[in-house]
Amino acid sequence: MMKKKSVSNSEAKRQYLTFVLAGEVYAFDVLKLRDIIEYSKITKVPKTAPFIAGVINLRGNVIPVVDLRIKFGMPISEISIDSSIVIVEVDMDGENVVIGTIVDSVKEVIELADSAIEAAPKLGGGINSELLLGMGKTDDGFIIIFDAEKVFSIQELSNEKKLNKRLT
Amino acid sequence: MVPIGELFNSFYRLVRDLSNELEKEVDLISFGAETELDKNLIEYLKDPIIHIIRNSIDHGIESPKEREAKGKNRKGSITLSAEHSGANVVIKIADDGAGLNTEGIRRKAIGKGLISADAEYSKEEIQSLIFNPGFSTTEKTTSVSGRGVGMDVVKNNVEKLRGQIEVSSKKDSGMVITMKLPLTLAIIDGLLVKINDEHFVINLSVVDECIELEDEAAKSGKQLAKVRGELVPYIDLRSLFEMEGEPSEIQEVVITKLDNQKIGFVVDKVVGQHQTVIKSLGRVFRSVAEISGATVLGNGTIALILDVNKIARKMIHEAEEKEREVIAAGVK
Numbered sequence: 001m002m003k004k005k006s007v008s009n010s011e012a013k014r015q016y017l018t019f020v021l022a023g024e025v026y027a028f029d030v031l032k033l034r035d036i037i038e039y040s041k042i043t044k045v046p047k048t049a050p051f052i053a054g055v056i057n058l059r060g061n062v063i064p065v066v067d068l069r070i071k072f073g074m075p076i077s078e079i080s081i082d083s084s085i086v087i088v089e090v091d092m093d094g095e096n097v098v099i100g101t102i103v104d105s106v107k108e109v110i111e112l113a114d115s116a117i118e119a120a121p122k123l124g125g126g127i128n129s130e131l132l133l134g135m136g137k138t139d140d141g142f143i144i145i146f147d148a149e150k151v152f153s154i155q156e157l158s159n160e161k162k163l164n165k166r167l168t
Numbered sequence: 169m170v171p172i173g174e175l176f177n178s179f180y181r182l183v184r185d186l187s188n189e190l191e192k193e194v195d196l197i198s199f200g201a202e203t204e205l206d207k208n209l210i211e212y213l214k215d216p217i218i219h220i221i222r223n224s225i226d227h228g229i230e231s232p233k234e235r236e237a238k239g240k241n242r243k244g245s246i247t248l249s250a251e252h253s254g255a256n257v258v259i260k261i262a263d264d265g266a267g268l269n270t271e272g273i274r275r276k277a278i279g280k281g282l283i284s285a286d287a288e289y290s291k292e293e294i295q296s297l298i299f300n301p302g303f304s305t306t307e308k309t310t311s312v313s314g315r316g317v318g319m320d321v322v323k324n325n326v327e328k329l330r331g332q333i334e335v336s337s338k339k340d341s342g343m344v345i346t347m348k349l350p351l352t353l354a355i356i357d358g359l360l361v362k363i364n365d366e367h368f369v370i371n372l373s374v375v376d377e378c379i380e381l382e383d384e385a386a387k388s389g390k391q392l393a394k395v396r397g398e399l400v401p402y403i404d405l406r407s408l409f410e411m412e413g414e415p416s417e418i419q420e421v422v423i424t425k426l427d428n429q430k431i432g433f434v435v436d437k438v439v440g441q442h443q444t445v446i447k448s449l450g451r452v453f454r455s456v457a458e459i460s461g462a463t464v465l466g467n468g469t470i471a472l473i474l475d476v477n478k479i480a481r482k483m484i485h486e487a488e489e490k491e492r493e494v495i496a497a498g499v500k
Contacts, residue, residue, distance in 0.1 A: 041469060043365070043366060043462075043469065043470040043471075045449070045453055045456060045459060046408070046409030046410065046411070046456070046458060046459070046472075047409065047456050047457075047458055047474060048453065048456060052452070055186065055449065055453075055472075056470065057461055057464050057468050057469065057470050059337065059462060061447065061464040062448075062449060062450075062464070063450075063469055064449070064452040064453065077256050092451045092452075095450075095451050096454065097450060097451050099452065134188065146297040149354075154451060154452075157452055158455065
């Protein structure tokens with residue numbers, strides 16, 4: 001008991017929501033989290049990038065949903081009973097935007113000390129390290145922690161569109 | 169919702185200052201100040217109404233001397249009124265001035281090539297010509313009005329708010345401008361249509377009619393539908409939106425009227441009229457010009473609201489670009 005207390009005093013701890021995308025464990029800072037809902041039908045908005053899955057009705061509000069698996073070139077698995085939509089709230093050009101992302105399954109909320117988070121490697125991994133808060137070390141291995149503000153910035157959401165356009 | 173009276177009150181000063189400047193005597197009378205409407209709407213209405221009032225004082229209402237010569241009260245009046253009418257609010261701006269010079273407008277319109285000299289037009293048709301761009305009925309330009317930027321801008325603003333504007337005038341007894349606007353910007357009368365399992369809403373105010381797409385028209389690939397002998401170009405929304413799936417057996421065409429041009433939009437099925445509460449799509453979709461918003465249907469799913477005006481304009485623009493390219497290639 002005594003020992004634990006001294007640890008939390010000397011080290012800041014934060015909570016993270018972990019979830020699975022294409023077999024790997026990822027996380028968001030729990031403070032960005034707004035909601036987790038069951039996967040429901042998503043209305044595709046025409047003329048948008050493939051990774052923008054569309055819009056859903058969240059208690060009467062229309063909110064956009066992105067598919068990070070498509071954005072980061074991960075394999076897409078079928079929608080299952082575990083499929084969920086994780087909803088976060090981010091600041092986009094000074095505007096508060098609520099945005100959802102499709103995940104294969106939601107795992108748990110974990111507590112990590114800041115010292116247990118290492119900077120993401122600049123190379124490899126397929127995801128631009130600037131979009132990550134870091135790699136969290138847990139007993140089960142590493143988890144990749146997204147920086148929600150950067151992943152869902154307007155630049156990220158629109159750059160991709162231009163890229164895709166160029167490719168096609 | 170706020171009462172319109174606040175807006176009306178801001179015009180008293182305008183009328184007083186302007187009539188002093190132009191050496192006219194004008195009273196402003198207002199009715200229905202308690203009529204409530206969307207706060208945003210009031211903001212957008214201010215400039216158009218100012219414009220109309222300036223026009224009335226400058227061109228409409230005669231100088232005290234002229235008025236006396238015509239046997240009218242030397243003091244002119246402008247009447248502002250507002251009232252609810254169903255889901256709309258009707259705002260009228262009336263003056264008791266000289267009225268529109270129908271003959272003058274006609275002559276000017278012929279001069280500008282807007283109408284042909286030998287065709288018959290009703291008085292209403294002639295009078296509504298003042299809503300054309302660059303149309304000013306006065307010969308002289310003053311600091312107040314007559315600069316040709318005018319009623320067309322007013323009309324555009326009102327239409328942007330999904331309203332309608334009309335003018336009626338009688339020589340020497342004045343002119344009335346009637347604006348009919350939706351009570352709120354958040355609800356529109358829409359037409360619900362379906363492509364695959366996706367629903368879309370088209371603003372009902374631009375819809376002319378719905379017809380079935382004839383097989384030959386679809387197969388010819390010319391994208392022209394025959395509507396009672398008239399050929400109407402159409403846009404296939406399924407291919408525009410790159411939607412998968414087979415079109416329904418009998419596709420329908422929603423014929424819309426945009427700037428006096430008819431354009432059809434091909435959908436799988438026309439579901440029917442739908443009172444649509446508009447929800448913004450927000451920051452993420454701001455670059456998607458084709459969709460102006462979304463609405464939640466009774467079963468909780470979402471229907472996207474189409475901006476048919478922008479879609480049509482974009483298609484026309486693209487077609488013109490293509491034509492130019494073809495011509496350029498031909499020259500080479």
